Amino acid sequence: MGNNEKIPYLKKMGAKIRANIIEMIPPGKVGHLGGSSSIADVLSVLYFDHMKGIDSSNMKNPDRDRLVFSKGHAVLAQYAALVELGFFPREELAKVKTLGSVLQGHPDIDKTPGIEAVTGSLGQGLSICNGMAMALRLDNSPARVYCVCGDGELAEGQIWEAMMTSVNYSLDNLCVIVDYNKVQATGPTGDVFPINDIAGRFRIFGWNVIEIDGHDYASIINALDKAEAVKGVPTAIIASTIKGKGFPFAEGNAAFHNAALNEEQYEECKRIVNKMLEEDCNE
Numbered sequence: 571m572g573n574n575e576k577i578p579y580l581k582k583m584g585a586k587i588r589a590n591i592i593e594m595i596p597p598g599k600v601g602h603l604g605g606s607s608s609i610a611d612v613l614s615v616l617y618f619d620h621m622k623g624i625d626s627s628n629m630k631n632p633d634r635d636r637l638v639f640s641k642g643h644a645v646l647a648q649y650a651a652l653v654e655l656g657f658f659p660r661e662e663l664a665k666v667k668t669l670g671s672v673l674q675g676h677p678d679i680d681k682t683p684g685i686e687a688v689t690g691s692l693g694q695g696l697s698i699c700n701g702m703a704m705a706l707r708l709d710n711s712p713a714r715v716y717c718v719c720g721d722g723e724l725a726e727g728q729i730w731e732a733m734m735t736s737v738n739y740s741l742d743n744l745c746v747i748v749d750y751n752k753v754q755a756t757g758p759t760g761d762v763f764p765i766n767d768i769a770g771r772f773r774i775f776g777w778n779v780i781e782i783d784g785h786d787y788a789s790i791i792n793a794l795d796k797a798e799a800v801k802g803v804p805t806a807i808i809a810s811t812i813k814g815k816g817f818p819f820a821e822g823n824a825a826f827h828n829a830a831l832n833e834e835q836y837e838e839c840k841r842i843v844n845k846m847l848e849e850d851c852n853e
């Protein structure tokens with residue numbers, strides 16, 4: 571299928587991801603709206619188009635592509651996609667972050683079908699992905715490994731060790747996507763812990779680097795296709811995004827990194843997602 575045919579569908583799924591995120595944070599319930607909605611479009615393309623072998627009726631398929639959500643605090647976005655793929659019943663969304671529920675506040679491989687790794691302590695996902703990518707290569711598997719990191723997360727030292735390891739072992743079946751939304755938990759990333767020239771830093775460590783607008787569907791699709799074609803080195807896609815994308819009061823606003831919406835904000839979000847779901851995505 572060409573991009574022109576699939577982009578309207580993927581945009582619609584991006585809207586569904588945002589709608590499901592909002593469903594999980596009714597008024598008064600704290601949740602990571604900002605970092606979940608910034609990655610919604612990338613996750614739409616990964617889960618509903620690009621990744622192979624993602625099948626809730628065959629979860630143990632050894633050749634499935636893996637997605638490790640290293641910025642685990644924003645897992646609402648991943649739950650929002652997985653529910654559309656039938657990994658768990660929709661009723662679970664209302665129980666998110668309650669004691670013993672299927673959907674915990676951070677990704678839990680033992681609790682949630684479709685989750686590939688426990689994350690939440692930032693900085694660990696890429697190391698996990700290195701191991702997965704090496705194991706898949708040993709098994710001659712065609713599967714690829716995707717790691718979603720936050721830009722704030724890059725302050726973790728373990729990431730940089732893992733970046734060198736990915737290159738040292740020529741892990742071309744590995745792709746990192748940095749959700750470059752420029753805001754972290756307590757303020758702009760550039761103020762809290764500035765890391766300038768993220769693309770240049772990956773390059774100097776030996777990575778193939780692609781910089782894109784992380785809300786532009788054609789760019790996301792093309793970047794993932796290009797990454798797959800590159801041999802000998804891993805690829806980093808630096809996806810420039812907007813924290814809180816789609817919800818104007820939350821866009822670029824660190825206050826909505828992890829917050830509870832009031833009634834009014836919740837109703838506004840519901841109006842926005844309902845409009846998104848009704849929009850003709852062919853335009």
Ligand SMILES: Cc1ncc(C[n+]2csc(CCOP(=O)(O)OP(=O)(O)O)c2C)c(N)n1
Pocket residue numbers: 604605606608641643644690691692693719720721722723724749751753754755759813827
């Ligand atoms: C090791 C570790 N230190 C601190 C935290 C607390 N924490 C949770 S989210 C966050 C900010 C992450 O920012 P970023 O990676 O940019 O995520 P995004 O903006 O995409 O949500 C921090 C510091 C954590 N989860 N793990």
